[in-house]
Amino acid sequence: MLMATLALATLGLILGGGLGVAARKFAVTDENPLIKEIEALMPGSQCGQCGFPGCSAAASALVEGSAEVTCCPPGGVGLAEKLAALLGVTLDAGQMSAPLLARIDAAQCTGCTRCYRACPTDAIVGANGQIHSVLANACTGCGKCLAACPEDCIAMAVQQPTLDTWRWAKPQAA
């Protein structure tokens, strides 16, 4: 009995000590590089469409698992796929909502400049007293202009397909 106890205890001591040394030698310093990596991927416009206050909050939420990888409409499917690969989850592309763009109804716009001051990406151009218009390639669809507009002349709409954005459909057959 004593022999067995001693033997096991010695074994445990030796192995434990060895592991302790190894742990020091092969210590991994960086705590969670994932959050930074994800934040670098995000659009960074802090639009808040994901429901989190800004992109870095969303990145932390993603790493914790409290946000879906499809949460970022401006990033699109491309971002969702990258996130899914990084986080090791499977992506259900069907969940992705189509990105919306702001559109200004020229007939109602008074050129008050409030929307373009609210726009986080400078996607609205125009000057005081002139009709404003939205640059499609800079608009993230965050909707902040919508709230800022006193005339209610801004609407969010799915972008119309053009020859540049039209894509071949996936074949239906097996």
Add this chain to the structure above:
Amino acid sequence: MEYLLFLIGTVLVNNVVLVRFLGLCPFMGVSSKLDPSIGMGVATTLVMTLGGISSWLLEHYVLLPLNIGFLRILAYIVVIAAMVQFIEMVIRKVSPPLYRALGIYLPLITTNCAVLGVPLISVREGHSLVQAGLFGFGSALGFTLIMVIFAGLRERLALANVPAAFSGPPIAFVTAGLLALAFMGFGGLI
């Protein structure tokens, strides 16, 4: 030549997964993609070879002299667990992507029954030190071989229209069974 035959016997004829049915958990868990399965195979090979040798040493220099053979399973588990811990640390340091890919299965090598079973079989068969090392190495090689073959098959299966009821693990188990059928052809070789 003798050792070569011994090795072939352990890898193919008495394959640890398909003939002895050991180590099925990581075999099913990690074999869905090729790259992690190769990594898992390498890690397991390392653990099993070292495990085979160290448990032989433990057996012949500690357990038998002290006459405490009844502690065999306990002692083996302790040694293997320590070794897995060590390998985990090394992999984490050397190759973070592999570490991430292996995920939970790396610590699970500890509970991989093949890792414990192979030294126990080795003791039962009364292997010499070289044989014990070869047996561990060969078994792990057989494990890796099957993992890699199986990962290839599962990558193909992922593209197939398997009926919904069978897709995923069910068809993988069916395939493993059929693969075992094919391996029966090696019976009697050694």
Add this chain to the structure above:
Amino acid sequence: MFNLARIRGGIHPAGHKDRSAALPIGTLALPPRLYLPLRQHAGAEAMPLVKVGDRVLKGQLIASSPSEMSAPIHAPSSGTVVEIGPVLAPHPSGLMVNGIVLECDGEDRWIELEAPANPFDESPLLLAERVAQAGIVGMGGAIFPAAVKLKQGTRHEIKTVLVNGSECEPYLTCDDRIMRERAEAIVDGARLIQHILRAYRVVIGIEDNKPEALAAMRAASEPYGAIEVEAVPALYPMGSAKQLIQAVTGREVPAEARSTSVGALVHNVGTVYAIQQALRYGRPLISRVVSVAGSCVGNPRNLEVLIGTPAQALFDACGGFSQEPAGLLLGGPMMGVNLPSLQAPVIKGATGLLALARHELRDDQASPCIRCASCVDACPMGLLPLEMAARARVDDLDGANDYGLRDCILCGCCSYVCPSHIPLVQYFQYAMGQQDERRQGARKTDYIKQLTEARAERLAQEEVAKAAAKAAKAAAKARPTTAAAASEVES
């Protein structure tokens, strides 16, 4: 002399070229209206220079190119601009694109053309610029601005100019007829291109199933030593630049690189003819030869038509439909696309209009892949189409790339031979489109990131400026004399 390298894969589809190749190129009565999409080329949309109601003359510039990667558009006939707005694009999507609608006045009056001096005395860059101003794009269907290619001569050493006369698509015979009827002009054009690119030699590659075209081109190039006419084996896709370069020079264009990296440049015979017309006579590209064929067409033949002519007019001129067509195509049956409507206009890259009967079309019922590897044998690029399609099917785009999607030229050989009738090319188109979308998305994300950062910086600066102004004000209030003194010093 005989240095033909064997092309891998490829197929031998039935030609169906006899009927349309037998008749000379015909002309078409002036249509009442011409529909001119502003983008008939690869690159940016041209910008209209005319207003609704403007009267224009034939050959007059009506839309200019905003950048190098674009092409201007000229009025194909004289008349009045009646509309600037969406016109139907000859594109499988059936989308409308911005365009100009021209009502012909029937006079067909040319604008005064500058008769250029002997182009061989001019500098290559000037000649290339003239080609750009003539709005010439690749007329074999690639619609790549021709001048961009011609300017490569200043940057790369071009050893061989290849004139692509190996019209390998079934049914199409427009290049064949041009070579038979306008051989001198093509040889002249080829010499001009050689001059522009300072190339060592010119090879006109013609498939050996066009003996008349070969004979005509050989006769026309006889006086010029640097121009060779070579018969290349009749094989689809011999008309693809990469395959033609391999067949003629024996070299492969490295992946992800341009033909110029092996010292070669390929121009279609139609493009060469258009370049010759522009440089010799100052004529812009306002018309092209189109093959109208298929078993549903009464009298298949080639027609020289004005750009912007609706497809209906071409079919009418060829005797209308002998039976209800099961498929209407723009381009050849291998790489062509569905014509969305008979009202869609002919554009610069339209090689043919086909009206095919049911028996000429493939079976649309796909069954699962049996991995017979016919597609692997047929692929001229040495890829694994079955693996690419299987991965595209489950949206594994990286996997598809890994199996060669990046190198795919969409020639369709794989679909042609597939016993399971799998629409492989559409899978590839789909996967490529998805990747384009990802790239566009990533570009937009980067752009937005830049904008956000710029805005943040600007706001910060404004803040600093505001604070500074405030501080200055406060300081001025506190010590007006010093501030005044300071401002004095400053002024």
Add this chain to the structure above:
Amino acid sequence: MSTMSVAFGPFAHDRSSVNRIMLHICLALAPATLFGLYLFGWPAINLWLLTCATALVTEALCLHWLGQPLKRLLDGSALLTGWLLALSLPPWAPWWIGVGGAAFAIGIGKQLYGGIGQNIFNPAMLARVALLIAFPLQMTTWAVPHALGSAAAPGFVESLAITFTGAPLADGMSGATALGNLKTELTLGHSAEEILAGNFSLIPALLGSTAGSLGETSELLLLLGGLWLLARRIIHWEIPLSLLLSVAVMASIAHQINPDRYPGGLYHLASGGLLLGALFIATDPVTSPVSRSGRLIFGIGCGVLVYVIRTWGSFPEAVAFAVLFMNALSPLIDRYCRPRAYGRTSSGKPLAIGRQTSQVKREG
């Protein structure tokens, strides 16, 4: 025009189809099959019909359950699977061997994976191996050929008894295959040359009047069918050639070293199901690699395994095991053996630009 019948290109097609391929293979099998049926008489005909019919019925049932178009039955792949299985069975096997085997082949080997083109293992060989392991006695009871119409051959009524009641074969009705005989005799200490001199001669072995599976005995007729398939480009030459060559080469080398223990290459080529396997089973496109180098590796692998298992393993016949094992490897082979793409090196890197331009090819 909205009623476009084909939505996307290419619009032309060479008119090939899956059922044409399957039909060709069945036609190529026909001579050897007819000869086998003639040779082994009514019980073999019963077995062949039962196996093919079961394969078709199982396929139809599975298609129905899986909600797939029943039209797929017409592609001929199920018929071919049943046919190949029947050819690899002992000709006088009882009915349940054929029926159970065919149901296993189609149900588990093929439809469980999603049907045609999705299976990983060759269904016919899978069923054969499963039967061999589950019913070793029935699967190794070989009838001696009694040609249809000859005096000793069982009549139609007798044949029903053999097939359906499993009446034991009378003495003199059963014999051993050449491979099985060799294996047994070698363990008794006889030398290979003695054994072969005793009961093996090449010409009957090639013609097929020997004991063996239903369709594997007539090497010449199988070769004829295989060559026709090769000429029609239905199968590729790489697998049969490399498989047969590697068996022949290994057997010849071993024979040179120790003729007492190892019979020569021709013996191996002429016996067992090697030719049937090399020409019709290993070439199954679904379960073999797609690239040329991959097919060569596949063929060599099969050949080596056939020889190793035949010579040192516990089964005298090895084609089915070898094919199954290589089937399992073919996804890996496909992954690593790819044809060189245009403009790339064989490792997939783009060709170097500089090297290409320096090879100036002036004046061709």
